[in-house]
Every structure is written in C-alpha cells, then in structure tokens.
Amino acid sequence: MTSSGSMSPLTLGSRSSSFTGERKPLDQLTIAEVQSLLSSCNLNKFKEAFLENEVDGETLHECISAEELKDLGITLMPKCRTFLNKIEDFKSNGGVPVKDIAPFNEEKASHTSPRRMNAIRVSGVTGELAQHINGVFKPTSSIEGGCTVFKNTCRSVYLEYNSLRRHWQIKSVKCRGTSQAWLYVVSDELVPHAAMASACAMVWTGVGEDFETQMMVKFEPVYLPVMIVGCSGGMAGQVNGTYDPTEEMCGDWVRYKKRSNPGHWLEFCTDKQQWQIKPTQSKGTTTAWAFLAAALPICSPDKVQDSMWHCHSEGGFQPQPDIVTIEEPHAVTIHGAQVNNVKGHVNGTYLPTEEVCDGYIRYKHSTKSSWLEFNRSRRAWHVKPAASKGTSNAWAYGTGYTGPEAPHTTAATWHSTSQNNTFEAEANLSILPIARPVMVALGYDLRLGQAKIGNKLGGTYDAVDTCGGWYRYKKRDSGSPEVWLEYCMAKGQWQLKPAAYKDSARAWAYVACDAARSPIEVSSGSSGACWRVYDPEEREFTSCWSALLDYAD
Numbered sequence: 001m002t003s004s005g006s007m008s009p010l011t012l013g014s015r016s017s018s019f020t021g022e023r024k025p026l027d028q029l030t031i032a033e034v035q036s037l038l039s040s041c042n043l044n045k046f047k048e049a050f051l052e053n054e055v056d057g058e059t060l061h062e063c064i065s066a067e068e069l070k071d072l073g074i075t076l077m078p079k080c081r082t083f084l085n086k087i088e089d090f091k092s093n094g095g096v097p098v099k100d101i102a103p104f105n106e107e108k109a110s111h112t113s114p115r116r117m118n119a120i121r122v123s124g125v126t127g128e129l130a131q132h133i134n135g136v137f138k139p140t141s142s143i144e145g146g147c148t149v150f151k152n153t154c155r156s157v158y159l160e161y162n163s164l165r166r167h168w169q170i171k172s173v174k175c176r177g178t179s180q181a182w183l184y185v186v187s188d189e190l191v192p193h194a195a196m197a198s199a200c201a202m203v204w205t206g207v208g209e210d211f212e213t214q215m216m217v218k219f220e221p222v223y224l225p226v227m228i229v230g231c232s233g234g235m236a237g238q239v240n241g242t243y244d245p246t247e248e249m250c251g252d253w254v255r256y257k258k259r260s261n262p263g264h265w266l267e268f269c270t271d272k273q274q275w276q277i278k279p280t281q282s283k284g285t286t287t288a289w290a291f292l293a294a295a296l297p298i299c300s301p302d303k304v305q306d307s308m309w310h311c312h313s314e315g316g317f318q319p320q321p322d323i324v325t326i327e328e329p330h331a332v333t334i335h336g337a338q339v340n341n342v343k344g345h346v347n348g349t350y351l352p353t354e355e356v357c358d359g360y361i362r363y364k365h366s367t368k369s370s371w372l373e374f375n376r377s378r379r380a381w382h383v384k385p386a387a388s389k390g391t392s393n394a395w396a397y398g399t400g401y402t403g404p405e406a407p408h409t410t411a412a413t414w415h416s417t418s419q420n421n422t423f424e425a426e427a428n429l430s431i432l433p434i435a436r437p438v439m440v441a442l443g444y445d446l447r448l449g450q451a452k453i454g455n456k457l458g459g460t461y462d463a464v465d466t467c468g469g470w471y472r473y474k475k476r477d478s479g480s481p482e483v484w485l486e487y488c489m490a491k492g493q494w495q496l497k498p499a500a501y502k503d504s505a506r507a508w509a510y511v512a513c514d515a516a517r518s519p520i521e522v523s524s525g526s527s528g529a530c531w532r533v534y535d536p537e538e539r540e541f542t543s544c545w546s547a548l549l550d551y552a553d
Helices: 032-038 044-052 058-063 064-070 075-093 105-109 233-239 449-455 517-523
Strands: 120-123 135-144 147-152 157-162 167-172 183-186 201-202 212-213 218-219 226-229 241-250 254-258 264-269 273-278 290-293 309-313 316-319 324-327 332-335 348-357 360-365 369-375 382-383 396-399 411-417 423-425 430-433 436-439 459-467 470-475 485-488 492-498 509-512 529-533 541-544 548-551
Touching: 032 044, 058 075, 064 075, 105 470, 135 157, 157 273, 226 348, 233 290, 233 436, 264 459, 324 360, 430 470, 449 509, 449 529, 459 485, 509 541, 517 548
Parallel strands: none
Antiparallel strands: 120 135, 120 218, 135 147, 147 157, 157 167, 167 183, 183 201, 201 212, 226 241, 226 324, 241 254, 254 264, 264 273, 273 290, 290 309, 309 316, 332 348, 332 430, 348 360, 360 369, 369 382, 382 396, 396 411, 411 423, 436 459, 436 548, 459 470, 470 485, 485 492, 492 509, 509 529, 529 541
16 A cells, blocks of 8 residues: 555566466567567557568567667557567567467457447455455447456546456556556456456455455446337237346346336347347247347347347248347437527437337437437438438438447537528537536545645536537536536537636646547546646646546436
8 A cells, every 4th residue: 555545556476477388489480470479469550560571580589679679660669668578578488478479369359349348347356455446347449458448437447458468457547558457367258257257356465566366356247228129020019128137147147127028038048149038938948039149148139249130930030130229228419400490390309219210219309290310321310300200301410420329429410401401510519318417526636736626626517508519517506616517629628617717728627538428438438538637836737547527316
C-alpha cells in the first residue's frame, strides 16, 4: 500500500515462471515468425514496415539499441525500448517461446469483437485490492493481444489479454499494454469468463513481487433481457417476445424466461451448439420450437452473428431470415428538427415496437402517427408516416450507419423535407436515448488547488436541454454559481462549467470526445479518456484519473 492509499500495479512474477515450454533461438526466426512475434507483442501496426524491410530473427538478434529498432520500422521510441527489452529477454532465456511465434488465429480472434462480447462481472476478490478490481467491465472497441479490452464501468481499471504471457490481466489505465497488473489468470482462452473455467486468479499481495491464489474470484458474463421479433407463421406466438435472464443455468449459460409467458424458455444447448426456444417440458433436452446456431458459444443470443433462426414447421425446420435478436431496446428521443414543414412530425419520443424492418425493430412516436425505421439499402434511419412504412419515402433521414443498429449509436447526418419537396440539412437534429440523471464524482487524486473546483463539480446532474448534439445537464441544488455539463463541439470535449461559460469553449474540467455521445460512455470508454481539472493555483489543467461519471438512477 502506498502512502496515498492507492495500490501501485506490479510486474507479474519472475521471468523463469513467466515463460515455459519449447523455445526457438531468436536468430533462427523466419520473416513470417517475426510477424507472428509482433502480433504476440501487441505491435501489429509495425508489421508492414518489418515486412518491407524483410526483418528476420537474425536481424533482431543483432539489434543492440532502440535507435536501430526505430530504423527497422518501430517509429515510437517507447515501443522501441519495450521491444528491445523483450529481445534481450529472449537472448538471455534461450530463445522465443514457440507459442509466441505460432500463426495468429484471425478466425478465432474475430469471435472476440466487442459486438459479440458480453460485459463481465468480476467478483470475489478480497483484501485491499477488492475496491479496485470487483465490478462490471464493459467491452470496448480496443484490442489487446487479439482480444477485446474491457473497462470497469466505475473507474479507470481495465481487463485485457497479454498474449505474450497468455494472461488475462486486470490493471490501472497507466499500465495498459504492459505486463504490470493487480490480478492475472493464466489461460489460452480468448474470452475472460472461459478462462476462469480452468484456472484460478492470482492477486497481488501488495508486498514485493508476491501474488496469492484467490479461489473465490469469478469472471461471469452479465446477462440482459433480449427481444426476439420478426418470426412469422405458426411459431410466431411461441418465438416472438422479450426474454429475461433467470438464476437457472443450462451448461455454462443462463436460461432466459419469456416475460409474457413463463412456460416459454430460451437456453443454450451444448450438444447441438444452438440457442433454442422451447416449452418447459423440453428444458435440458435437444427438442425445440426454434434454434439459432452458435458454433462458438461465447456470447448471449443477441450477439450471435452470421447465423439465422430456424423455426419448426410441418416439413421440419425452416430458416426465418427476418427474425431479429437484440438487447431489449429502450425509447429514443429526436431533438432539434427545425424545417417547418416536418418538425412537428419528427421531434419527440419514439417507443420500440415488435415490428421489424430491414434487420431492426421499428419505433413509433409516443403521441403521433410517426414511425422510425431502418432502411438497409440506404443504410439510413427514416422518420415517416404510417403510409410510407417499408418504402424509401420519408420526412427525414439520417445517414452514417454501417448496418442495422440502434438509431442513437451513431452521430448521423440528418436531412428533412422542405415545402418544395427537397431535403435540407438538419445541423441541430440529434437522436438520443431517453435522458437519465448523471452522477459526477471527481476523486481522490485531485491536488489541493484542483479540489477547490472539484468539490463544486461533484453531484447529480439532470438533463435540461440540448447542446452540441447531446443533452445539456444542470447540477441539482448547485446554488451559486450554477454548474453545467455540456458537450462543446468546437473543442470536441465534454465540459463541466459555471453558467457564465455555457455555449463557450471555456470550462473548469473537460474530457476529450471526438463525437457527441453519452458522457458515461466517454468516461467508461475504450480510449482511456481522462478528465482534466483546472488548478487555479497552478493555472493549468491536470489529469484526474479517479473521475467517475455514472447514471444516478
């Protein structure tokens, strides 16, 4: 424990215990094996340069300085020094572990993309590190060691895979991409909860290089309700609906129960490698009304890709390509439509329905006969009257989507029809999830000067209006001065500021964000985004790694 009360991550174990198994002398590596080694060392971005320079093991063996590595193509000096240390490690330990130069399995790694991954709940860690490690880790868009990186939803702590050591590791943001960690699990599994099935966690004791085995640590997928809609024919009543996770398990996966009919179940059948919908009497068997093939069962049914539901009919099981399986959707709100001809039809709250269009559900306006639906051919979300459902006609459309996805997940470009039947750009139109209160806490690592401002910023913020394509939030009971949280498009930042700074680039604290999206998502995102807080004594902004933003409800 450090004097400040925070735990400092430690490099894992000794070299002799880190590398085991067969080795190959460094100077005997082929060009292809050097390419694999770069993948294992998380240096994929430099593979092309090494390939152009025909770098083989003999070339690496002769490198004695970081400058020489830089000449070979590793353009970032910190990366040069890190890789040089690894080269010296290989020289002094008899060569490169064969597992680190095996061809990288791109097909297997593709199953670990964030869109296929569930959030992971880590629990059971005891001792002083429990407060840093236990919690929910959400998948991010970052990849480390060929696997998705996860971030704790409440703090800047990461769960990532170190392919060089074959460890799943939990660590602070400052130690990402290194061998330093608070906890590790030895495994070749590319998903963290599968790693815990055959291994136990090693947790740093806080003393020297000592790690202790903690048998009660668990990595478990976080299960959320899923909606299955779009089934037609005789099985529609059995299949369509919302399914809630239960406490029952079927193999390694949770069973889901249909919300509207407790006699209908969704479970994973290990024998068939399928998600299956079935009646109560068929639980635990291979008998089902419908199935979704999932050859690599590392994800919940809403994250299965490249597969199609098949439903039972008189002639056996028939494919139903229109069935959509998604995490239970929530209402969305459209703000800022200004074209007079249609703004009354476009702005407002839209509720999810069980209707499907081009791979996603339709939404219906809460008070008007306006619909929001996805158009696959144009890769756009359309707002339209009921009479235009399923066509290309629309009052407004938003582009920028890569495929069927929730309408608020992309910073789309919107246009609306004017009175002369042409489309005009809607610069201020945005589509957002339903507003929720936000809790802000700026933590223990503030300096004395920063704390004077940080204490004013902490609290609960309510959405009041919109700014920069997202909600603008006002702190509850903030007194004088009022404190606001808003997105500044000019700076590309979420900013905390007094009322006098509203709609300007000035702020008391900020975090970089390249597009308008939830401040919770930014603070819990993949980039290690760090809030910076103004210190009036030093007259500068400095990092606050312990800042926490979360929903207050």
